[in-house]
Amino acid sequence: MKPNSVFKKAFNRTLQLLDAGDADIGAISENALRTRIGVSRTTVRKVLGELQVRGIKASGNGPTAGRPIQESDYFPDPETTSKRQHVEEQFMEWMLRGDTQPGTLINELQLARQFGVATTGVREFLIRFSRFGLIEKRQNSGWLFKGFTEEFALELFEIRVMFELRSAVLFAELPDESPLWTELAELKMAHQQLLLEIGRRFHDFSRLDNRLHRLINRAAPNRFIDDFYDVITLIFHYHYQWNKKDELQRNEAAIGEHLAYIDALFSADTHEIERTCLRHMTSARTTLIRSLQGAA
Amino acid sequence: MKPNSVFKKAFNRTLQLLDAGDADIGAISENALRTRIGVSRTTVRKVLGELQVRGIKASGNGPTAGRPIQESDYFPDPETTSKRQHVEEQFMEWMLRGDTQPGTLINELQLARQFGVATTGVREFLIRFSRFGLIEKRQNSGWLFKGFTEEFALELFEIRVMFELRSAVLFAELPDESPLWTELAELKMAHQQLLLEIGRRFHDFSRLDNRLHRLINRAAPNRFIDDFYDVITLIFHYHYQWNKKDELQRNEAAIGEHLAYIDALFSADTHEIERTCLRHMTSARTTLIRSLQGAA
């Protein structure tokens, strides 16, 4: 049986739009709302039906009848995530926070019970996750957890450096009129802004980090590099979510490195690009490895 | 329900061993046979039980009773492959031979019916296959086939060249006493041998190709590079299995390139390594692209 998390999420999203007084949600067509929320019309209709059942006023202005939205109308967050996402979160927690040792055998059935899902869900997750290089399938048996180790970090960064240098050099070769330069300029300003407010907004850095590296990769898209960046994103997302030590200082330093790197890109000086890029990569690697050791 | 393909394959394998007069299969312990065939003891016992039921003579020499093996004792090949492998083969055929167009939406249900398996099997395969960069998941909907196109080949080879150059240079830096040098020497001889018999054995080349590139990667193992090589292996395996045009000439030329590349590795001359490596990569890329165009 399929859960109705898509509907619940769409419903919450619609309430948000109404709450924000955003246009006449209740008056626009089903199709318009559909593109707005990003679900099928079937689901939109279900949302609209539910609004009506609950007697919620669906139009910002105009004489539409109905009561205003209450906080309790929103579905609780956990009900709006798919099983798939749920498994991902649980697994990452199990792996990174529980002190799961390298060499541990992963048991699908056991994890399924632990996470409260059917085995298929765990299986599919593990297959998807296997490309991150942390687990390995044993024929007709479970999976082997290879460990979130220093070795892993070193192999990861070896590739990351290759890819990043390649993309950075290609970025610098972009013609002056490429819109990516404008985006880079905007990103630079965002960095400077964040540096000013670093005291209270330091955890916003990881979003900037992601944006910068993905922007650079867009100079010459390659699906394998994109995929690899997904690995990095996921690893960092979960790892740093639970590893907050020295976050402010780390991020402040990293912003500085980014700014130097960005300036080097603008200068189009290959040598300088390599230098600043490597400096940033090296410090990112050191940070990750240190935090791995700290956890062990 | 789980199919018993593991048992059938193990049974066939045991018959082979018996047929080859290979030791006293019937006399050795269950555990010894187990490691020999690479299945659990449970399966070994099932095999032994079946031998007995059929009254097959399980011991090469000695007074053990029973009849000799007949050709008909072997299970037919298709029954010895797992569903998973079956789906892979069918899908690759569907994708590469049927003229599946870029942009086609993949329908799990339809493929499952077509391949004669449950949807789960197709789903799991597609998840596994998605890391090859040829398909992409659409949220709550099917998969998009991006096409086995020239663009794909170019992106694939861009990465392949990066990885290969990196590994080749590291290989050359191996200490003289590394056993990998011996393996390389053996591989060189195998190439020379094949060149002599190229007329009748030209399709043996792909195995040598695989061995060479995997050997070079072993100089400095990196799990992400290994994984990437799996992509290449699979793609080439299926693609060239059905694309035999000019195979002899292609392979003969490639052997020559390999030999030059191997000699360059022995010389440890970085510049020469890069030259020969690039020459081989470039011609491999050209071959792939030409054959893609030929198929379209």
Next chain:
DNA sequence: AAGTTGTTTTTTATAAGTAATAAGCAACCC
């Protein structure tokens, strides 16, 4: 005591089934 086989328990590979969601069709509207 380490190796062997018989037996029981656990886990995997697969199929079948179902509510939720998406996609398609038809009638309507202006």
Next chain:
DNA sequence: GGGTTGCTTATTACTTATAAAAAACAACTT
């Protein structure tokens, strides 16, 4: 005739179920 909504059909995201295979246990044998 493009955009709307009501209705139907197809497909996905799951759950439950089960034989095969692996793993664990226990008794026996040198």
